[in-house]
Amino acid sequence: MGEMVDINDELVRSVVTVDDGRDYTAQLVWRMGNRRDMRNGVSVPIPPAPKVSAVRVEAQRKPRKRGYRVVQKAIGSV
Template sequence: MPTMKRVSKDRLVDINDELVKSSVHIDDGCDWTAYLNWQAKANYRLSKGIYEPPPARPKVAAVKIEPKKKARKRGYQVVQKAISAV
């Protein structure tokens, strides 16, 4: 099922689309700390036979969609300086 989010005033984007997922970072705004701690103890609970339901992941901020930043190409400048020094 498509989940549409408004990117600008007149533009909607399906955030589950693979192309969108590869070009933007989507922050759901939930606090995952308690869940990640619960998940870290999964093997312990499994070996002891303990059942604990997963903790809630409360919403602490609004959903953010921001573009992924491209890595800077640092080697190019160093190579150019070395070539010009010769």
């Protein structure tokens, strides 16, 4: 079918967006309270990031061009 591609390759990263389907909310909240826990002498293990959806690889969208170049030249923004 297709060739295997290294997802971590910089060229691939600039063309596609990879979503691993995990929910990192609990880990983000844990990181926000990490300094507080260290200061208070509490050791809380990092919570897991559960799988909530399938892995998605989708092409990055090109930004929409706003306005016409002639108009932009007239106002001096180009």
